[in-house]
Amino acid sequence: MKKHNFYAGPSILSEYTIKNTAAAVENFAGTGLSLLEVSHRSKEFVAVMDEAQALVKELLEVPAGYEVIFVGGGASMQFCMVPFNLLNKKASYLDTGTWASKAIKEAKLFGEVDVVASSKEANYTYIPKNYTVPEDSDYFHITTNNTIYGTELHNDPDVKVPLVADMSSDIFSRPVDITKYNIIYAGAQKNLAPAGVTIAIVRTDALGHVDRSIPTMLNYKTHIEKGSMFNTPPVLPVYSALQTLKYYKELGGIPAIQKKNIEKASLLYDEIDRNKLFHGTAVPEDRSLMNVCFVMNEEYKDLEAEFASFAASKGMIGIKGHRSVGGFRASLYNAMPVESVKALIDTMKEFEKEH
Template identity: 75%
Template sequence: MKKHNFYAGPSILSEYTIKNTAIAVEDFAGTGLSILEVSHRSKEFVAVSDEARALIKELLDIPAGYDVLFLGGGASMQFCMAPFNLLKKKASYLDTGTWASNAIKEAKFFGEIDVVASSKEANYSYIPKGYSIAGDSDYFHFTSNNTIYGTEMRYDPDLKVRLVCDMSSDIFSRPIDISKYDLIYAGAQKNLGPAGVTVVIVREEALGQVDRPIPTMLDYRTHVKKESMFNTPPVLPIFSVLQTLKWYKMQGGVEALEQNNLEKAAILYDEIDRNKLFKGTAATEDRSIMNVCFVMNEAYQELEEEFAKFAAAAGMVGIKGHRSVGGFRASIYNAMPKTSVEALVQTMKAFEKQH
């Protein structure tokens, strides 16, 4: 039976990415060596790294004055690297979920943190609005997509202070005005490749502005200078990221991906809103097109476990909601085919008929 992979991360990858990575595990670029054992300084792998960074710049239309880095430690490492490198006295943060909250916790080690707004009181079911950001903030940090709660900010804030964003789960899902940002970071394991590499896009001019000494490995300038080769980078994940980027270009780029994502999300949200058994958990205006969160309606809550088993029997994998929210979560990242979303909808309709 075909499996429909709705895991939130590590998550679905394109068949193109998986196939080409599997080939490289056997024989990388005709070297007679596996990608698992090749030197990161070999000309063949340096070419992979260079091409991947160039494709990121092309697909996201990154202007001059920015560097693209491949780093380890996940987005969680960036929670401290960002303030280490950019926070002089005070920064503003928006609290929209677990990962935003974790970023706030780490930033407090480096200076004053102004949490401008939070939706914690409503279990992060919406994106706060109408808040103000102090003009003397060194930067404003937000998490664009909240995987656990299914909310998303699908726009680029227009601010007078520096802008920092955790785009781990929605990077490449829509066009971005990079010029508004000073730092963007994204763990690869949701929309780019396997776990183990983090993509960082940083404005060169934003670096070197703090007085504190920064440990070598945690200084973005180290990795800019060495083109992400200061230490051994995660070779296999970077190779897989390149395959995904090639596939994105073949799909027509970010604009085409966004259109497909909007269509997939509409199909699923329409069914959630129509089906008497289910209801969405995120505020309608803030619904994510990457992570669709829903629960059983109050009158049918006792059917939750039964639906989980019913969906699993139909080939649905990874739709259980995060433990802090419960219910269900369908992660429909770029690589998710529309047919899988349609299969989930048919499963929901079939379960409704039984009840």
């Protein structure tokens, strides 16, 4: 039976990425060595890092004045690394979910934090609107997609201060106006590679303006100056990221990927809205294209466990919702084929007919 991987992260990777990474684990770049044992300073791996950085710039149309780095620590490390490097007096944050609130907590260790708006009172079912970002903020931090709650910012906000964004779960899913941002960061384990590496796109002239000393490993300048090679990088995830980036280019780049993502999400949301057993949890205008959250309607609540088992019997893997929301969550990252989405829809229709 075919398995359909809806896990929220670590999550589905393209067959292209998996196949090429597996081959390199056995024999990397014709060296006769495994990717798992090759020196990160070998010319073969330096070429991997250089190409990966160049492809990020090409796909996202990163302008001059920005650098792409690959670092460890996950997005959680970026929660403190960003304010360490950028927060001099005050930063503003938008609270849209668990990961945004964790970023806020870390930033408060470095200076004043203005939470300009929050949707916590509604269990983060919407993206706040009509807020004001103080113009004396060093930056405004957003979390563009909220994996747990299924909400997403579909455009780059128009504010009068530089943006910083956690794009861990929707990077490469839509075009981005990089010029609005000082830093964009993303853990790899949703739309890029296996867990273990984080990508950051950094505006270089935004650095060097804080009064504090910054530890070497937490200073963006360190990783920029050393080409992401200050310490041993996570070789396998970086190589996998390169394969994914090549695959994205083959698909036609970000506009083509965005078109497919809209198609996949629209199909599933249409079924949720049609099916008498289910309803979506996020307000329609803020629904995520990456993480579709839905629950049983109240009168069918007692069927939740039965549907989970039924879906599993049909090969649907990883659709259990996060405990903060309950119900179900189907993650439709870039590597998710439309055929898997249609298979989930057929499963929902079949279960509806039986009940």
